[in-house]
Amino acid sequence: MSNETFIVSKLSDPETRVVIRIFKSKASDFETEARIFRHMGSTGMGPREIELTDIYRVEECINGRPLTFFELSSPLVQQKMM
16 A cells, blocks of 8 residues: 555656655555565566565556546456456
8 A cells, every 4th residue: 555656757858757656554464465566567467666665666657547447347358457
């Protein structure tokens, strides 16, 4: 879990962005959550982890939008997520 999330870029390269998540309260099993996040990023199913500490995580920023409830319930979309 993260309580603060920031999308940042360098002034010299505004197109390259990363997400910084500041952890104010951790998930009940922080190590398992971190392992799952790292695995999903390495398989292309989520953003790549760039750095992780007990206080924050820096991850790849993926341009896009969240899926709607109707998109998530579509069998075609569900098949593509598997």
